[in-house]
Amino acid sequence: MADQRAKSVLLDIRNLRIEATVFPPGEAPKNIVLVHDVSLTLEKGKVLGLIGESGAGKSTIGLASMGYGRGGVRITGGEVILNGRDILKGGKEGFRKLRGREVCYVAQSAAAAFNPAHRLMDQVVEATLLHGTATRAAAEKRAVALFKKLSLPNPESIGERFPHQVSGGQLQRVMTAMALCSEPDLIVFDEPTTALDVTTQIDVLAAIKDAIRDTHVAALYITHDLAVVAQVSDEIMVLRHGRLVEWGGTRQIIKEPRQEYTNALVSVHEIEHQEQKPGTTPFLSVKNITAAYGRSHIKVLKNVSVDIYPGQTLAVVGESGSGKSTLARAITGLLPPEEGTVTFDGRPLANRLADRPKEDLRQLQMIYQMADVAMNPRQTVGTIIGRPLEFYFGLRGRQRDARVAELLDKIEMGKGFIDRYPAELSGGQKQRVCIARSLAAKPKLIICDEVTSALDPLVANGILKLLLELQKEENVAYLFITHDLATVKSIADSIAVMYRGEVVRYGAKSQVLAPPFDAYTDLLLSSVPEMEIGWLEKAIKGRRMASAGN
């Protein structure tokens, strides 16, 4: 039995240790360990999910199975045994022979990973031709068959296109075809669906899963989304800070996690928030707003109306390009609407930001997705939070410092951070500082634009909890823009679903999330991965039935 397993083992990583040299500003270069003695084995034709937050070392391990290190990353210890030989002993020539032949890679953003200067087909068959495993004609035939298998439109001719002529979801499938084309033993999928919209993700995920099953290729599937990895893997390995946390069968990991950290990951979305009934009068009303960028005739917002009540959260949800961020820009006056009005406390707000008095500016604050670019890297946390205090309230000196310290307490960071620079903070801490900065103005409304999208699930959870607490304490309202329905369920009081510039569904959370659904909301809701084995098949089947019924 043990012998049989040994025979079917494809990849055997033993005590892998990976280091990198980092260059912190103003300090001497230092060595850090990214992966601490991680071991794993993968049998032929099986899928192992590697999961963890950023910095867990999952991509680093995936790339190490190809002998590759990004930037200054070095493999400094252990063995990577593929097909019975230690690839780390093969040198540069050895790596070149194995990459693109025995192991292929599917990157997170296919849009960036395809060369814009070459046709797709040339890139898809490149590795096969390079390693001489097939003639050009045979490789192209194989590629077309793979395009068909991955249900790409026009499989015969899509290879003639350039990357920019194909959508993101399709590119991700073409990249999977590219990896499968040279018939490797192992594919490293590095967050292959993370950059896609949720409704696109489900199709790509299903296509990848079918392709893995039909070609009997083994895979390392790297992601931070446990619900996604539960759909495709046989086993799951949980990593944190470059160390192994837990490794087991998919069912065991999601149903009976043994480690506390795994348990936290599994139950990450369970925030309880009791929906509040809308008050009698909204303090901010958006009425029939229409907006377009530049002189273009394409309307990014069409006749949008929503209301926001004091101390409540309106979640605006939709895919990329649905106009949700544009709505925020129209409300703040950054993009003056062509038609329609924004009413605040019963009086209309000026269309243009420049025409609004300081008091109106104070009442509407914003928090952004990318906290690190929303702060001046040359200013300390104290200056960043203190600025709105000076600007709106004229606070100076000790008074200002006291208020900054108070705000830092509110975001659970403490005044020890006053003299720190943004570069010295973690992603979650940066977002907290941005929250404190917006709170400093004592606004009635904070517009949160995808504020948790760039954060790891556990950190994002902490931010959401903080926002809810602050809402209770300060009675501030949120306009919460997101593409993530799980987040919406956690924090919203009312929801507006946007699609191509229009609000297609709007109302209290309990109404919006209860059937009967309109077609788009149904698609959106049924596309959100659930942490349940077999969800993907059920969801896809449900869709086929729905489209057959139409």
Next chain:
Amino acid sequence: MSSPIVKLVAQRIALGILLLLAVSVLIFAGTQILPGDVAQAILGQSATPESLANLREQLGLNDPAFIRYFRWLGGVVTGDLGTAMSSGQDIATSIKGRLWNTLFLAFWAAVVAVPLAIILGLIAVRYRNGWVDKLISGLALASTSFPEFFIGYVLVYFFAVKYQIFPGISTVYDGMPFGERMQAIMLPAAALTLVVLAHMMRMTRAAILNVMQSAYVETAELKGLSAFSVIRRHAFPNAIAPIINVVMLNLAYLIVGVVVVEVIFVYPGMGQYLVDHVTKRDVPVVQAVGLIFAVVYISLNIIADIAAIVANPRLRHPK
């Protein structure tokens, strides 16, 4: 191949023509600001007021400036560049041979310099931050940092005086056999090559290094391509636009900026012709040469712009 490219290219060409017109106005205006006029220059200091007035009438110098401008421009467009004051010769005929010589020299300097610079740039990227890269960058920087006349005289000292392989004075004449002509331009071409090499090489290196950060370069590496194939097949095609730009800028320099090198090697090209006539204060010749230089400069830059547009797959293959 459809509307966006045609439209962009047409825009560039129209812009170029507009720019040329503006330059012609500037050149014409510049010569008007100078003290004295053509009549004064022809007749000299001792001319009587009557003869000056007669000649002015004869040359049409009493007409308003804009009429004279259009008369001059009309001549230029039909190939009549006027008459040189110092020699009384037709400028167009004497420039023709000179221009041909300058283009001949620039062409051969470019034939060596452009491929050499790009290949050195590719090699520097391949061995980036290693000793090969540092050696190439160091030598290239050194050759640009020395002024042209210094490089010229060093070349003359070694190859013409000490070892006597090539002539130190690049005399060429009509009907000169090709081989001899090539031998004559060897040293000025080498000097020019050394001057423009570094700029093109450094920009090639920088442009490709910029692209080397891209995700698609990593994809290529993970397909098992060799380091040089990655650069040649995946990085270079995406760095082509900035490279063409710097190449064209240097080609323009090879034609417009040869003045010093031509003077050092006494090469009968446009540069020397210009210097000769500046010393003689021969305004019509200076005007004509200035305009030709402007045409060369602007057209090469338009070509660079158009090449960059055509090299962009997003514009070549719209959605």
